[in-house]
Amino acid sequence: MPQTESVKKSKYHHLDPGSLPFKLFLAYDIFMVFIIIFNLFCLGMNFFLMSNIGGWFFNSIHLSSVLEFYREHLHPWVITTEAWFIIFLIAELLIRWGIAIVQKHHQRWFFFPFIHLYEILAIIPYLRFLRLFRAGIIAYRLYEMGYQIFPKSWQNKALFYYRVVMEELSDRVVITVLDGLKHELNTSTTHKDLISNVIQHHRELFSQVLADMLQENLSRELRADRERIAKNVGQIVSQAIEDTPELTQLLRLIPIVGGRIEQQIQSIGQRLGENITQGLIDPLAYPDTSAAHQPNLYSDISNRISQIEIEKNEKLDELVRSAVFESLDAVRKQVKVKQWQQILQEQDQAKE
Structure with missing residues (x-):
């Protein structure tokens, strides 16, 4: 039985599924x-039987x-039948056009031939294959209404081969575009302008991402090693005082308390180095983004990095070009993967 919701979406939405007009329209389709x-089968067989093959x-x-x-005996009958069938298609199309005008299926009366252009072209003998398009549309409409026109296995096969054709066509188009772009970047002298324009367009986003990465990773590492860094700097300052012979000689001239003063100066220098280091690390380890008077050092660093001009830095230019080419190669490699082959392999494995 057809599904009620599907029927509402079809062209028969204004008809009762149990009414006679609905059944007549359905039977006609x-x-x-x-x-x-x-008709197409007869014409195909006629073409084969009348050919040298x-x-x-x-x-x-x-x-x-x-x-x-x-x-x-039969060939003239096939030709006559085709002529009558063409007349039938013309009359049927005109009748449907009249019904569409009376029932106002479209906003303008002359929209019908444009919407059904494939049916008009299918009347031409050399474009008979377009009649299959109409048959497919009718079959699909019936399928949406819940009627099983073709077996499920046929539908799956048709859908699979449709996807194979579309994947092969799209892959060829994408690969051709990627190869053309890569060739253009290799041979053209304007690739720097292209890359610069891309980077210029994303400078703000690049700066924001870089600042977030620095703030998240560097501040975490600084918080973890804050005490060790401060202690090391303090020891460096203390060792620097100790390794200053002029200060040592001067303090030793002071009797009795000279050595004591030297030790105090080393201790003060070590504490001073630790405190200064702590003060320098704090803004980086604990950035206060809410304070308006205190600039975000990470944002300032990332902004300065993002303002670097590629044309003035050959290494950066090489890095960007390498990243672009590797990205194109990665996309090309992924596009060349045949999804339909993987589906066949999975089906074969499932059968085993």
Whole structure:
């Protein structure tokens, strides 16, 4: 049974699913699907039987009399049937156009031929294959309404091969674009301008990300090693005082208390070095982003780094170019991965 919600979304939303008009429209759609498929099947077989390949095939299986009977008696009937079918399509299209005008299916009466342009083109003998497009649309509409037109296995196969075709086409397009971009960057002299424009456009974001990274990682490391760094600096200052011979000689000239003063100066110097180091580390280890009077050192550092011009730094230019090319190669490598092959492998493994 069809699903009520799907019916509401179809073109029959204004009809009662149990009413006679609804059933008539539904039967007509199903009839059109089968008659279009049958018509194209007859034309395809006619093309094969009237071709040299068809003649060779029937001669090889010793059924040339059957081929002669078809060419003499059935072929004219197929051509006549195709002519009548074209007239039927024209009349059917005009009737549907009139119904669309009366029931105001579209905002303007002349919208109908543009919306159904593929049906108009399908009337032309050389564009008969477009009739399959209409049959597919009708079948899909019936499928949305809940009717199982084709077996589920057929639908899965058709969806799989559709995805294969679309993936192959999209992969070729993307790979061609990436190769063209890489060739342009390698041969053109304007690649620096392109890269500079990209960086210029993202300078603010780059500066913000860099500041966040510095504040999160560097401040954490400074908080962890704060005491050790201060102690090391204090010891360095104390050792520097001790290694100053002029100060040592001067203090030793003072009798009795000279050595004591020397020790006090070393101790004071060590404490002074530790305190100064603590004062320098505090703004970096505990940045106060809410204080308006105290600038964020990380933001200032990141802003200065983001303002570096690539043209004036060859190493930075090389780094950016390398990152761009590696990114293009990574995308190209990922695009070349065949997703449909992986699906087939998973299906084969599931069967095993």
